[in-house]
Structure formats: C-alpha cells, structure tokens
Amino acid sequence: MSISSEVIRPPSRPGVARWLHKNLFSSWWNTLLTVVSLALVGFVLVQAARWVLFSADWSPVVQSLRLFAVGPYPAEEMWRIWLALGLATWLLGFSGGRAGGIVQTFALALALAFVALALLPIKLEYLALASRLKWVGLAAAALIGFGLGRRIKLTARWLTLAWVVVFLLTLLLLGGLRNQAVLPFVESGRWGGLLLTFLLALVGIVASFPIGVLLALGRQSKLPVLKALCVLFIEVVRGVPLVTILFMTSILLPLFLPPDFRIDRVLRAMLGMTLFAAAYMAENVRGGLQSIPAGQVEAAKAMGLNGWQTMLLIVLPQALRVVIPAIVGQFIALFMDTTLAIIVGLLELLAIGRAILNSNPAWLLRDMEIYLFIALIFWVFTYSMAYASRRAETALGLGKR
Amino acid sequence: MSLVTPMTPSSSTLPRFLTRKGVPLWRDVVVLQWVAQVLSAVLVIGFLVYFISNVLRAADERGLGLGFSFLRNTAGFPIAESMIPYDPARSFGYALWVGFLNTIKVSLVGIVLATVLGLVAALARLSGNWLVRTIAGVYVNTIRNIPLLVQLVIWYFAVFQRLPPVKEAITLPGPIFISQRGLYMVGVTPTATFGLWLLFVLAGLIVGYALHRNLTAYQVRTGRARYPLLAGLMALVALPLIGWLVLGQAPLAKTVPVLGRFNFEGGMRLTPEFAALLVGLVIYTGAFIAEVIRAGILAVQKGQIEAAKALGLSQFQTLRLVTLPLALRVIIPPLISQYLNLTKNSSLAIVIGYADLFFVGRTIINQAGQAVPVFLLIMVVYLALSLLTSAVLNVYNRRVQLVER
Numbered sequence: 001m002s003i004s005s006e007v008i009r010p011p012s013r014p015g016v017a018r019w020l021h022k023n024l025f026s027s028w029w030n031t032l033l034t035v036v037s038l039a040l041v042g043f044v045l046v047q048a049a050r051w052v053l054f055s056a057d058w059s060p061v062v063q064s065l066r067l068f069a070v071g072p073y074p075a076e077e078m079w080r081i082w083l084a085l086g087l088a089t090w091l092l093g094f095s096g097g098r099a100g101g102i103v104q105t106f107a108l109a110l111a112l113a114f115v116a117l118a119l120l121p122i123k124l125e126y127l128a129l130a131s132r133l134k135w136v137g138l139a140a141a142a143l144i145g146f147g148l149g150r151r152i153k154l155t156a157r158w159l160t161l162a163w164v165v166v167f168l169l170t171l172l173l174l175g176g177l178r179n180q181a182v183l184p185f186v187e188s189g190r191w192g193g194l195l196l197t198f199l200l201a202l203v204g205i206v207a208s209f210p211i212g213v214l215l216a217l218g219r220q221s222k223l224p225v226l227k228a229l230c231v232l233f234i235e236v237v238r239g240v241p242l243v244t245i246l247f248m249t250s251i252l253l254p255l256f257l258p259p260d261f262r263i264d265r266v267l268r269a270m271l272g273m274t275l276f277a278a279a280y281m282a283e284n285v286r287g288g289l290q291s292i293p294a295g296q297v298e299a300a301k302a303m304g305l306n307g308w309q310t311m312l313l314i315v316l317p318q319a320l321r322v323v324i325p326a327i328v329g330q331f332i333a334l335f336m337d338t339t340l341a342i343i344v345g346l347l348e349l350l351a352i353g354r355a356i357l358n359s360n361p362a363w364l365l366r367d368m369e370i371y372l373f374i375a376l377i378f379w380v381f382t383y384s385m386a387y388a389s390r391r392a393e394t395a396l397g398l399g400k401r
Numbered sequence: 402m403s404l405v406t407p408m409t410p411s412s413s414t415l416p417r418f419l420t421r422k423g424v425p426l427w428r429d430v431v432v433l434q435w436v437a438q439v440l441s442a443v444l445v446i447g448f449l450v451y452f453i454s455n456v457l458r459a460a461d462e463r464g465l466g467l468g469f470s471f472l473r474n475t476a477g478f479p480i481a482e483s484m485i486p487y488d489p490a491r492s493f494g495y496a497l498w499v500g501f502l503n504t505i506k507v508s509l510v511g512i513v514l515a516t517v518l519g520l521v522a523a524l525a526r527l528s529g530n531w532l533v534r535t536i537a538g539v540y541v542n543t544i545r546n547i548p549l550l551v552q553l554v555i556w557y558f559a560v561f562q563r564l565p566p567v568k569e570a571i572t573l574p575g576p577i578f579i580s581q582r583g584l585y586m587v588g589v590t591p592t593a594t595f596g597l598w599l600l601f602v603l604a605g606l607i608v609g610y611a612l613h614r615n616l617t618a619y620q621v622r623t624g625r626a627r628y629p630l631l632a633g634l635m636a637l638v639a640l641p642l643i644g645w646l647v648l649g650q651a652p653l654a655k656t657v658p659v660l661g662r663f664n665f666e667g668g669m670r671l672t673p674e675f676a677a678l679l680v681g682l683v684i685y686t687g688a689f690i691a692e693v694i695r696a697g698i699l700a701v702q703k704g705q706i707e708a709a710k711a712l713g714l715s716q717f718q719t720l721r722l723v724t725l726p727l728a729l730r731v732i733i734p735p736l737i738s739q740y741l742n743l744t745k746n747s748s749l750a751i752v753i754g755y756a757d758l759f760f761v762g763r764t765i766i767n768q769a770g771q772a773v774p775v776f777l778l779i780m781v782v783y784l785a786l787s788l789l790t791s792a793v794l795n796v797y798n799r800r801v802q803l804v805e806r
Binding site: 242336371 | 437438442548555560759776
C-alpha cells in the first residue's frame, strides 16, 4: 500500500461551458437527445408563436371578458360581486399582514395581479375605465387590509370567524333576498363563468369538510352498523364517476323528493359536488387519523378525558393539521372538476365558451382560441394554488411530522 | 367519571343495565353505542323509505317505469360505433351492452398507451439531459393543471373537427389517412385458418413458459447459465411461425384503406370521437402515471443498486431483479388507481359524443324515461369495475408485500 502523493484539486466552479457539457452533451447519446429535442421544441414554439400572433383571432375572447368572469349575471347588480370580492381581498390582505409568510406573499401577489388586470392592453370599450379603477381599488383594499393586519392583533379564532362571515355574506350578496327591494333576488340561473366555478368548488369543499370528517370518524368507529354505512357511502361514491353523481343529484333527486319540493339547479349541482368531495375528504381525513400515534389517545385517556374530549381536543386537531395539504390538493381537483357542471346544464366556463362561439357567426371557428383561453384560466389558478400550497407545506414543516 | 367504578361481580346473567347497578343508563358506553347504531340505522332506512315512496308515487303519477323489463324493448336509436353488430331494431339491453363494450375498448387501449407515455415521460423526467428533463416537466405540470374536460373539448372541437375533409386527407406513411371522418390505417382481418393458428399461439405460450421455468430452476440448481428468458421467448415466437407454415395460409389478412366515392373504404377506422377521447385520456392520464412511476423509481434506495453492483449483477440484471421489483411495489397501487380514474373519466365521452356506457344510458333516459333503473345499472357497472380492480390489486399487493420485512 502506498500513500497517494497526488493532490486532488477541489472541483472548480461550474461555468457555462461545463454546465452545458454536463447537462446536454456528456455523451454522444446525450448530444443526440439534445439536438433532437431542441429541434422539436424549436419547431413547436415557432409554430405556436406564429399561430398566437398572426393566425389566431382573439377578438371573441377580448370582447367577452365579462361573460367569462360572471356569465349572464345582471349588469346592474354587478356591484355586489365587486363588493364581495373587495371584502374577500381586504380580509386576505388582513390575514396576510397578520400571519406573514406565504399568506402575505399570496395577498401581495394578488394585489399585483389586480393591478396587472387593470393595465391589460385591451381597448377601453372591452374593459371599461370604471372596471379598471375597480381592479385598482381591489388592490388597494388588499394593501389597506395588509397594513391594518400588521397593526391590529387579532387572534386566529376571530380571523377564522371573519372568513366564515365573509363567505356567508358573499353567498347572501350574490343570491340576494326573495321579495325584497333592497337586495333583489338574482336567480342562480344567472350565475356563470368563473364566478360559478369558484362558488361550486368553494361550497363543495367547505360543505364536504364536516361531512367528510364525520364519515372518516364513522369508518374508524367500532360500531359495526355505523361503520358499514360509512364504508358503503365512501366506496360507492369513490367507485363511480363524478358525472353519475352529478346526474343523480340533478335528474334523479327531484324524483326522490315530493313534487312540490323543488331544489334550485345550481344547488343540486353543489349537492352533487359536496357528496362527491365528502367521500374523498373522508379518505384524506382517515389518513390523518391513522397517522396519530396510539400513545396520544392513551395519554388523553390517562389524563381522564372522555371519548369526545379525546377526539375533539387531542386527535382531530393533530389529524386535520396533517391533512391540510391533501385538502388543498382536493380543492384544486374539485376546482377543475367543476367543468363537469356543463353536463347538467350549468353555465360554467366551458358552457360560456360554447355560448360565445354560437353568439356570433364570425366566431364559429374560433374554438381553439376560446378553449385555450379557458385552459389558461384554469392553469393560472391551479398552478398558483398548487405552488402556494407547496410553499406553505415546507414553511409549516407539515410533511415532516 | 368516577375513578372507582363499582364493579359488582354479579352472578346474574341479566344485561348490565337491567341490574340497575354501576353506571347509570345514560352514561353506560355499551348502551350509548347501541343507541347510536340503532339511531343511525333507523335514520338511514327512514330516509331510504321516504325517497323510495316518493319515487313510487312519482312513478305512479307520471307513468315512469321502475322495473328492468324495458331492457327487452326495441331501442330505436342508432349508435355511431359499435364493436358488435348493432342496429336500432335491437333492444335497450343490447344497446347498453354495446356502450359497455365501447367503454371497455377505450379504457383498455387508453390504459396501455397511457402507461407507455407515462413510462417515457417518467424516464425523461429522470434523465441526465437538462432539456429532456425540462420538456417532460413542462408536459406533466401543464397537463395536470388543466381540467380533463377542457382538454377533451380542445382535442375534439378544435383539433379533430378542424381536420381537412376526406378528399384532402393528410396522408402519412403506412398509409394512414387523417381527415374529419377520422383516422384510417392498415388493419388486419382474420382469415379461415385464424382459429387453428390461435392454438399454435397458445401452445407457444405454454411451451415458452414451461421452458423458462424449467431452465431457471436448472440454472439455480446447478449454477450453469441456460438463458431461460431467451429460450422462452424463442419458443413463443417459433411455434406460431411453425403454425403459419403448417397451415399454409396467413392467419391474418391485411386490409388497406382506399379512397372511395364519399369516404375511405377498408382498413381500420378510428372515429374522430374515439380518437379525441383516446388522445385526451392518454395524454392526461400519462402525466399522472409519469409522476407515479417517477416516485416509485426514486423510492428505490441507492444502497440496493450499489449492493446489486457489488454482487456482480449486470446493469440489465440490476434493473430486472432489483430496481424493478422494488419500484413496482411502490408503483402498482397508485398505478391501478390511475387506471380506474381513466376508466371512470371515459364517461366524459358524453360531451364529445362517443357512444360509451354513460352516453347510451343517457340516450335511453331521454328516449324511454327509465331514469332510475338505467342509473342503477350504470352505477353498478362502474362500481363492479372498480371493486373488481381493487380486488385484483389487493391480491397482488398481498403477494408483493409478503416479502417485505
């Protein structure tokens, strides 16, 4: 054995050439791959750019921005949507100022996005000055809320309550009151576009949460009848496509109820989304429940807590904390699943797109532009939500526990 | 809760709450549990009875049928594509069967193609080449963040419906003709000797399997190389070839599409509806499968591969005997659930008019108004498919998990 006298140099800092060599041209096979995929990407990008800039006609999209946003919601009642949006952004800003971290980033990014919307390079006749000012106002609301949130110390409990109040207020504002002059009733048939998409997803996830938790607890329970019922519900709903559930609640439900008992069409779709989401929520929550070590329950028992107390004070808070990322993921999935509402005749984004195509003979062949725009809307929302959730996960260290 | 539970060892066989000793009735856990069970059961049954009575009344008033006898009635509507001979004079039940077969067809083909695409994308994401890695990453992250229905609508209305008319069909080598009427390519039809030839294929399968098994056993016993995989595969190919020569006629005949007066004739045809649904499902599910496979491969510990190398296994052997079995254990359960998702998602065919089970069921409801039984049938079929799959999955899982420490 001899001691090597060779001096090993520390690796030099990777330069551009070195990076290129390592990542793109390390062997003949790698070089071939690089060349082929470069040609492919170049071809696709050039073709796409040519289409987007020269062949495509974006006028059906640009001229229908309001339809995409709210569908046929009456123009004279639009202030309600602005108000609800303002309240929500203000509270988001407030929460951001209060909590900091990812919520803060999210709120500020939203304010920026609103300003960007106000500055969209579109003719004033398609995006009026008043609307642009309102977008700026929304950004201002987020910033004011942010400033307040940094000063006023509000506990998390009150903040949660504020969110619940805003959620209910939004529903009230959108729907209005029956037989009242103050806030005239807007029938749900006039809800549409992105507004309806968000409503369906939000109501679905919020309403499915308690049901899902109960189902998960029922599935974990030792009572055979209760357990069997919960398992049956969960497995049946998870075993069939969402379309069948939506059809069930939209077409069959009226048959199952007395003839004079009519449920609104949007509400029926919401019910379907909720039932569907509840089954998946139950499985998520079950995962969280199973991740709680038995020692926690035993310790709670040793402290003299009864069954309810153990569940509500010890197990559930920990279990729910673990499943937050899964619930966010489920919300994103549900958000995308709202497109299926077109099948039961609701005016969600795809249906709006189709209506726009049929509204003007000159636009009849503009499918690609309209549907790509819808795809872009979904992509922007889901990608940013997924990104925020990933950041929150690492910030909270949720995956680690 | 009192710490000293008065546990009186009663000799009576009466239930505890009847002896009136110990915990009061309303705090007795056993009693409470029973009350909860009975209450929930009564509640659910009550709701069911209420719903069913309403349905029965509605059925009476509006003349809705509730039985399944309508399945024998004449369907009366055409179905655009079918794997078995169909015409409107057939029954509703037969129409549903046609729809079911169409669902199975698009699901099976979709599963195979999505797996291939997913595997390629997963390997590309793990590639050392930055460009390839990035392209695959963009594909996965874009496709997974756009609703499937939007993608299907784009494929059908914006791509397949906008293809050139038949006379100006795009011609690809093969020949493959792509036009508004769909995709025409070379197909095969069985000839008279096809049935006999299948026997040779079967024999090839059996002989190949037996050869592989015996040679492996011999190799393990003696340590002498016998190349079991190669021998097995050769038997698998050789026997059908011999069968072809013995029978003297090709078991399959080629049919080539030819442009007729109005449309192509002959060859194999994929309708635009089927093609759009298939492409949409494959590209969408492929992105999910790519993530599943990638996670599975990443889950294999480096030490395992290093150990295999240290034992002198070749790269191929390492892949086949170490990496793959370990990765598959992680991959299979979520992979199967992706397969199920694809099958369930094929019900979105209704938006683009592919005649799957759900589409045919919907048509029957529109025509005959048999909403309740048709829906029961559809849900039972989907449920059966997913229960069957999860049963198979569980059996497989038990087999692979058994080896785990």
